[in-house]
Amino acid sequence: MLAGKRILLIIGGGIAAFKSLDLIRRLRERGARVTPVLTRAAEEFVTPLSTSALAAEKVYRDLFDLTDEAEMGHIELSRAADLVVVAPATADLMGKMAAGLANDLASTLLMATDKRVLIAPAMNVRMWQHPAAQRNIATLKGDGILFAGPNEGSMACGEYGPGRMAEPLEIVAAIEAALADGPLKGRRIIVTSGPTHEPIDPVRYIANRSSGAQGTALARALAGLGAEVVFVTGPADVPPPAGVTVERVETARQMLAAVEDALPADAAVFAAAVADWRVANASASKVKKDGGGRLPALEFAENPDILARVAQMGDGRPALVVGFAAETDDVIAHATAKRGRKGCDWIVANDVSPATGIMGGTENAVTLITAEGAQSWPRMAKEQVANRLAQMIAEALA
Template sequence: MHGKRILLIVGGGIAAFKALELVRALRREGATVTPVLTAGGAHFVTPLSLSALAASPVHSDLWSLDEGGGMGHIELSRSADLIVVCPATADLMAKMTAGIADDLATTLLLATDTPVIAVPAMNVRMWTHAATVANVAMLRERGVMVIEPDDGPMACGEFGPGRLPEVPAIVAAIALHFAPKPLTGRHVVVTAGPTHEPIDPVRYLANRSSGKQGFAIAGALAALGARVTLVAGPIALVTPPGCTRIDVETARQMAVAVEAALPADAAVLVAAVADWGVIASPDKLKKAEGMPRFDMVENPDILATLGHSPDRPRLVVGFAAETSETVANAVAKRVAKGADWIVANDVSGDVMGGDANTVHLVTADGVEDWPTLAKAEVARRLADRIAQEFA
């Protein structure tokens, strides 16, 4: 972070005192910090403390920045390499979402095209309230990086998610933003989620895939600079920043979308694609008509088609969800499908839809057994491995 210019907006909350520690940590990393103190934040930290630690004037008044006829708040918002909002209160994030600009901090945020990282801190009930959940989702969709808060005891006496992350974790997230982007210029196609195969106009065959792992991988690849085309089955997850999303419903639609997204440097096929579809009834099936009999049809094998295609990406990665003999099945699948790698996981327990995964990376060189990890960490590790292939 040496030489990077960070505009630090300090929101109003008890966690604001950690902003002082964050300033010191960022400056130790070589960054220049310009503090903006909100009226709420000034109830918890003083301008003098912030200014002394940042070795920079503290800005708080919207009307004091218009010097020489210039629009000072516009210049301030665009002179930084990164804007960090810490702590980001529920009120501040609501204003960011709604585009309210009623003080210096919110005006800076509305006027900037500089990347923004928000570090939330608030009461657990405020964090889990539907309004905050919706606001966070919207901010992420707009490209704001919102760091997940920590779990733990709070100043109000309650316990749960909403604590400001520890300062080293915040610094690590900021450092990651400035890290080299080894996949810049590379195009990666990612599939995620289930497919729905219609039975009649109101029913369908599906599976329990949540799409969380595929979306996490798409986001991790985009964070490394890749241009990501995310072909998503019918799920309601927020599109990761930097990804172009194509929504599909059936396996056949997903196959068409993947082919249309080519050429690509890599493809990571995470989606749980239905192997079979049904010749659907044009009318709703009636219970009174007795037990229905279905004529099944085989769906396209997207991984095998791509793996054996003359237009295949340089790197083709498939996923294998197994309930028995996980590694052995994955080894055989890698060869049969023409994939370079297979990421295999055992879904015999209560795994699908969860937030963690235990996977085995199967390559031509052998099998790597990864420990149980959060799906975001699995995504980060896989994205790093893909970046190494293109180094």
């Protein structure tokens, strides 16, 4: 998929820069040509010699190198690539991108390019969570910048949390998705997945048994067909796929906000198992037993209906809205009624009775409900269901 593709790789100045050397190797294994650009800070972590040796290309470092300007100016360098990748993308580089600054070679290339840009953020967890960084992230996403990661994990500084740079193979997958020439190239699709957790107190919550496997497989299949996928996931058992923009949420209201932030989109697929109700009187501290055997009085409030909210939008409604219906009886009747009630285009229905083993399992047996009627599919792996549904989505959007 990457054979003959030209990648302009900007390496920022963070400890994660050492991963960029492996990223170069992985890209070249797949036939890509990598042109490296080192920031001054990056040279504190990796050397121009090692970077050049692995890329088998000249390393670009200085905006004011007159020889380079005569041979290949920064404008040409920024536009000769098929994709511009920033890995690691430090807080400083992301801030420059968001503000439109161009005071060194890396930032000038990013301002001058007419190609898509994919970044792999890497920074301390506190920096990632800082309001200024979050504002920059929102700006970059609004500008159409693609993200790979960051992941959550241990960092060189000894802290733990989000901000760890994605692994090289994850970035490769994101690059492949960005350059995919499939039928969904240029299409933006929102996919929700996993359960939501509605807190009772800081320790307990209401949820369901959804693993997120089907939504994850579908997001992966859509990205494989070239779509730009925004993956809004609750606390799922399975990790999110590479090559998509991941938005992690806990509650139904958070999921709605993330979906609304991701609009506009060409299609929206609501595979998440969203809790219908939340605890209106959730406690700020852990609820204790009173010794009398009495249950705490829980008051419930209805959660927002995310599928109906998007399906019944006026201007800005995605061209295709797909819902999921997990039922335990009268599957087709309930799903058909749900499609009419919600106002969506398709409903993917399945029987999640305990005897089926579908909830939390590796296989699924679905019925697709459309305006034309019900189409039942044989039981198959969830990846196969995802691939088949993704192809149908591509055909519908063609």
